[in-house]
Amino acid sequence: MDLSLPNPSWSKDMRLLFDQFMKKSEDGSWKHLPSYKNKFSRRIEDIKVFFPDAKLIKEKISQAQLFPRNFEEGLGFEYAMFHNHAEDRTVCIFQGGPYLQGAPGFLHGGAIATMIDSTLGMTALIAGGIVMTANLNINFKRPIPLCSVVVINSQVDKVEGRKLFLSCNIRSVDEQTLYSEATSLFVKLDPEKSLT
Numbered sequence: 344m345d346l347s348l349p350n351p352s353w354s355k356d357m358r359l360l361f362d363q364f365m366k367k368s369e370d371g372s373w374k375h376l377p378s379y380k381n382k383f384s385r386r387i388e389d390i391k392v393f394f395p396d397a398k399l400i401k402e403k404i405s406q407a408q409l410f411p412r413n414f415e416e417g418l419g420f421e422y423a424m425f426h427n428h429a430e431d432r433t434v435c436i437f438q439g440g441p442y443l444q445g446a447p448g449f450l451h452g453g454a455i456a457t458m459i460d461s462t463l464g465m466t467a468l469i470a471g472g473i474v475m476t477a478n479l480n481i482n483f484k485r486p487i488p489l490c491s492v493v494v495i496n497s498q499v500d501k502v503e504g505r506k507l508f509l510s511c512n513i514r515s516v517d518e519q520t521l522y523s524e525a526t527s528l529f530v531k532l533d534p535e536k537s538l539t
């Protein structure tokens with residue numbers, strides 16, 4: 344089941360943005376990236392080279408799931424991602440629910456970092472294959488109101504061998520407010536090197 348499709352908890356803004364990007368995807372310039380509760384069941388073949396404990400994940404497959412999806416509808420991470428191949432960038436529309444509260448009425452910085460890491464990670468994954476985050480720097484410019492809808496724009500800035508340098512920003516739907524901006528380094532995993 345694709346959890347990145349509209350559900351009753353999505354606000355009007357969230358549905359509007361989703362419909363806008365689905366419309367943009369009709370000519371193939373954008374692609375909606377589906378999101379499943381436990382990605383590993385679909386990716387177990389791709390990742391077992393790099394994650395020898397994948398068999399452990401396989402045994403626990405019913406529990407292992409993509410972290411930003413494990414709350415009931417509307418309470419946590421409601422989001423959908425769209426990728427533009429030509430521009431090598433990914434847009435994530437994100438509505439953070441009440442279980443992600445940090446300061447009263449605002450999103451927790453760790454929840455914001457999770458969506459930044461996932462959006463940058465998806466961009467890096469598409470550009471570079473199986474990658475992991477090596478470095479993530481975030482400037483939190485304005486607090487993000489709980490349950491509001493924001494747009495995360497992420498792109499690949501530079502690739503040097505196995506190193507992918509990416510950046511992103513988080514803006515309000517009307518683009519008037521810059522909430523956060525981040526830079527990161529993702530490293531493409533080397534099958535000859537053990538991770539642990």
Ligand SMILES: CCCCCCCCCCCCCCCC(=O)SCCNC(=O)CCNC(=O)[C@H](O)C(C)(C)COP(=O)(O)OP(=O)(O)OC[C@H]1O[C@@H](n2cnc3c(N)ncnc32)[C@H](O)[C@@H]1OP(=O)(O)O
Nearest residue numbers: 382386390460461464465474475476477478506530533536
């Ligand atoms: C993936 C599974 C998919 C399946 C489902 C798909 C779901 C899709 C969801 C969306 C996607 C989410 C994606 C989440 C991504 C995480 O959240 S990953 C979790 C957080 N990150 C980690 O746990 C990684 C921990 N670190 C490591 O394992 C290792 O340090 C790394 C990053 C793999 C690099 O190790 P390595 O391969 O041995 O490479 P190493 O030689 O150390 O470094 C290579 C180069 O990078 C440089 N470098 C390394 N680290 C740094 C650093 N911190 N600062 C600066 N330079 C550095 C080195 O200096 C070196 O540079 P050069 O000498 O070549 O110029």
